[in-house]
Amino acid sequence: MKKIYTLLSILVLTVLLTACGTSTTTEEQDNSNETVSGTTEQTTSPEETENIETDTAQSTTSPEKALEGATTESDSQNYSITVVEGYELTGEEPNKDLLFNKNNDLQSMRIETFSADEITIEEIQENLVSTLQASNESATVTDLKEENLVPTNDSIDNTSAHQIETPEGKVTGFAFEREGMIVKLTVFDTTDSPSLETFVQMAETIKAK
Structure with a gap:
């Protein structure tokens, strides 16, 4: 057991x-x-x-390339601008310069600069619209909104852009502030082979001396 x-x-x-x-x-x-x-x-x-x-x-994206051209100082105004090959900066009258296409002098940009201590951006914007309207009394001034046709960079502020049609082509106006300076630009362009984008690229380089 x-x-x-x-x-x-x-x-x-x-x-x-x-x-x-x-x-x-x-x-x-x-x-x-x-x-x-x-x-x-x-x-x-x-x-x-x-x-x-x-x-x-x-x-890994490459930084945007700087505009290739010659840095040129205005003789009568307190600014410099990069001028690309084929264009030339000259004095038009006191406090007004003209940047023009040497191959087509119908394409040009009038440059006027002011101290922000002496005038406001709103006054320049009103004057800009009046300048454009004087180019063609029978047409209407319109806003320009294409980004590649408006001067922009980190130091440009309060930009306004307008345009009007004329028999010769479009006239475009810009007003903006940059580091205490107010810039007014009037661009005269032609319908054939327009150069507005090139003028805008140069306008983005305008800065006080």
């Missing part, structure tokens, strides 16, 4: 140990699955990957 009891005890212990081992293995597998699941959830989403690629592309 003792042998039978001994055998039964051994069998019971064996079953218990086997059950414990199975439970432990199952728990370890569950923990392992949770770890794998957690790792999977930390994988970068497609949106994040796209943002990273975009940021990388932006960081």
